[in-house]
Amino acid sequence: MKTIAFNTPTCADNELQNLQEVMRSGRWGGGGPWAQRCLKRMTQTFGLQTAQGLLTHSCTASLELCALLLELNAGDEVIMPSFTFPSTANAVALRRAVPVFVDIRQDTLNIDETRIEAAITPRTRAIIVVHYAGVCCEMDTINHLAQHYKLRVIEDAAQAYLSRYHGRPAGFLGDMSAFSFHETKNLSCGEGGAFFCKSSEDFRRAEILCEKGTNRHEFLRGEVDRYTWRDIGSTFLLSDIHAAVLDAQIQQANAITQRRLQLWQCYHQALAPLEFQGLIRRPIIPPHVESNGHIYYLILNSSELRDRLMQELRNHHINCPFHFIPLHSAPAxxxxxxxxxxxxxxxxxxxxxxRLPLHQQLLENDIQRVTDTITACLSHWAS
Ligand SMILES: Cc1ncc(COP(=O)(O)O)c(C=O)c1O
Structure with missing residues (x-):
């Protein structure tokens, strides 16, 4: 029996052609022509006129860049959900600041915006939101709170490339944002990320921090005749070899997203009867949010049922993993x-x-097999 993989990396048409071109170009480092091409194309697919962004080697790097720009000091606090990837909290903890966790919403599993205000103290500096499964957080309420308490808002948009909130693209809803192009994401170059920010001041400094604290970007643009150490930074840029692969995917970003959304809808329709019978809960997407079909998940009625179903699906050669273990309960x-x-x-x-399998190589037949198996198991166990 064919094994249905949980994920396989996305492939577009032009990766190999782009790779040949970049290899021959002799220009492989970060911030090169392919990176510029990607950023321009991204801006277009977001439907924006301009965007201040940099390609980085990971969403983790982009989050660390955000934390550096915030100039967090020891003991400063940053509010975020505990239901996230460790990178969200690491970026803050690396600066000796404290991640402060508030609960998530029952419907979207995103940070519960109604709980943020009670978590604000005189040490609070920022809020990091995570758009779980490519479904945007309640940004109007969060931005309003942030404005009132003079806090910065960072979007961990690792999973939210091409998601929208009230028609506006994820990654452009707060002060700064971080995207991921890891092999598990909708678009990928193996390992990769992007950073975007609203303020020109943040952007000027970000260019320096991601180039080992130097003004090499100014030098490459011919604005200065040499570059020097200006600030305490690191190396966060994506190589142009990776950017060439990413560019092929960005070129097809809309088609890739549409296909994922189709597959997402197949699951959603096939699993509706189980929800009607009270055996599962399907994902909930608020009407003002457009998802990018990053994840399809189910909520079972108990953790025991979840584990039993996960094992049974594995016995049927269908790989379905759980997701983040809440960070507040982890050793770190x-x-x-x-x-x-x-x-x-x-x-x-x-x-x-x-989480159920969702990737470009998945076929409607595969989805049928997954949903038939789930339906058979849950109906049998419930009878
Ligand atoms: C919410 C979230 N933040 C950050 C990351 C880290 O992304 P990267 O692997 O690109 O560093 C991930 C990766 O899965 C994620 O899901």
Missing amino acids: GIRHTRTAGALPQTEDLPYRLL
Whole structure:
């Protein structure tokens, strides 16, 4: 029986052709012509006139760049959900600041915007939102709060390339943002990321910080005749070899997203009867949000059922993993973070969540096999 993989990296048409071109060009480093081409194309696909961005080697790097730009000091606090990837919290903890966790919403599994205000203290500097499964957080409320308390808003948009909130693209809804092009994401170059920001001041400094703290960008643009060490930075840029691969994918970003959304809808329709019978909960997307079809997940009625179904699907050669283990319960979370208030949804939903295969090579027949197996198992166990 064919194994249905949970994920296979996306392939576009032109990666190999682009790679040949970049290899011959003799220009392989970061911030080169392919990176510029990608950023221009990204700006177009977002439907924006201009965007201040840099390609980085990962979303993790982009988040660390955001944390450097925030100039966090030891003991400063940054509010975020605990239901996220460790990179969101690492970026803050690396600066000796404290990730402060608030609960997630029951419907979208995104940060619960109604719990943020109670978590704000005189040490709070920023809020990091995570658009889980490519579904945007409630940014109007969050931005309003941030403005009132003079906090910065960072979007961890690792999963949200081409998602929209009230028609506006994810990654351009706060002060700064971080995207991922890891092999598990909708678009990928193996490992890769992007950073975007609203303020020109942040952007000027970001260019320096990501080039080992030097003004090499100014030098490459011919604005200065040599570059020197200007600030405390690191090396965050994506090589042009990777950018060449990414460019092929960005070129087809809309088609890739549309196909994922079709597959997402197939799951959603096929699983509706199980939700009607009260055996599962399907993902909920608010009407003002457009998802990018990054993840299709189910919420089972108990963690025991989730584990049993995951094993049964594996027995049927269908790979379905769970997702983030809440960070506040992880060993490093216990040492380096704190929670604000109770986290009842965070302590419940992730343990009942199961992700289903979703990738470009998946066929409608495969989805039928997955949903038939789930339906057969849950109906049998419920009878
Ligand atoms: C929410 C979130 N943030 C950050 C990351 C890290 O992305 P990268 O692997 O590009 O560093 C991931 C990766 O899965 C993620 O899901």
